[in-house]
Amino acid sequence: MFKLKKSFAGFLGLFMLFSLSQPSTASAIDKFSYLSAEEKVKIGIGSPRVNNEHVNGYTFQSIKKEESIIQTITINPSVFSPVIEIPIDFQNEENLILYQDSLGNTYNAGNIHNKNHNSIGIFSVQLVNDQGKGRANITSKIKDGNTLIVNVDKKYPLEPLTIIIEITASTFSTYFSEMKWIDRGGIKSLSLAQKPYLTNASDDGLERVKKLDAWDKVASIHRSNNQWSNTNGMRNQFDCHFDFAKKKDSWNLEPHRPNVDYLTTVIARCNP
Template sequence: MTKNKTLIIRTLSLLFLITLFISSDPTQAQNNNVINYFKEPTSKNLTRAVKDVKDNEIKETITLVKLAQDSSEKLNFVIPFNPENGEYIKINKGEEGIQVNSANIYSSNGNSIGIIAFENKENIDLSKVDGHLEIQVSSRENTIDVSYLIASYTYEDYFNSSNWIVRDNITSLSINPKPLLWDSGILEWTSIRNDSWEKLLDKHIDDSKFSNQNGMKDQYYCHFDFAKGNKIPWNIEPSRPDVGYIKTVLKACNP
């Protein structure tokens, strides 16, 4: 009886520790719940919202109508953001330092845990107001549709595999990407590029073969931007020089 009681106590203690470990892993919790941080968009101009929720994605198209029927009237809407543990939004910029129509959601310790991407239109401008995301749209049309995606993706969503190989006597991280990395459609995809790199980095940064993080990132970004699904696998190599993104592109991703 005593032995059985001791075994039961040990088993329950082990289960408690496992449960505690899982529930206290902020990255896992945030990856599962990030879409729930965003509430329904609000705007005095909002007339219709069509939303499709699937697993870890929200795809939504909203219709905005000008109240004054004035071609110069600008339309604003807000997507409320209610983080749970210090998460925050960072609006992205392109290589030229110009703001683009996407943002990443970061955990309190600076890890990308989610993405938000809008249509790649010049008349959309993103800003943050009191931590929420505000979108301003300018158009000569009286009725405007705006589509966007909010999602939380994992390594497995982005990649089939990534393994170290040796080719031409050079150590290379050989990446087998999934179509999610190039099937951007009408959306601006910088947030996906940032987030997928972080997921790849998390998997391999402690590998003995990994080094030259900035150079590897530029090679990855180059493949993401130009190789897409036309050249698989993507091979990025720590031994190549860190020359910056532009020079990496000019060398066909292999400086």
């Protein structure tokens, strides 16, 4: 009896130790997992569906962490390439927009737009355990504005694949630690202190959607300010700083600067 009690006590102690060692910043969520975005908007990500009956099973887990929900989907070894559908629940006419560049190329990342067509968040799809081996390719599409479709083209059927879907409901403070209007030699300038999160991205697609999302935050906050003008010129200055002056302590956007094209802005070191 004593040995049994001692063993049980030891098991209980190990269980408590394991429980306390789990990350306190993340929590598992079932079914639809929701984030609160700007203007009391809620965004939910649902359970994925694999649309190939021949796929040999899959598992998934959704974790809420700070401003994001991270959904991890693991596809078991199979000779068939799956198509994964992830439903997104919107409640106020929001929709998913996959990023597309000027040449028509799309990426596995995009923005979440509100009914006014402003970005209120971002999403991305990543193949995380491929490690450059080319075992699979993924291509993302959007259906009806609220369903993320991921096509997986498997090259090595005997190995499992893990895909991560991340949705972030962003705010101005997601990207910037400070914003203020300052006087630079009698010239008004909007000074932005950017955070590393804005300029550190794991791939080109995610970098592009962050830039678009961050600009929408800046413009939506300051557009009504009486010191704001020359929106197109301010946008070119912002893009120039993002593309070529990421490491500056702050980005200064000056509305009095001439409204010239992006290339001219770059040649003038972001403040033409």
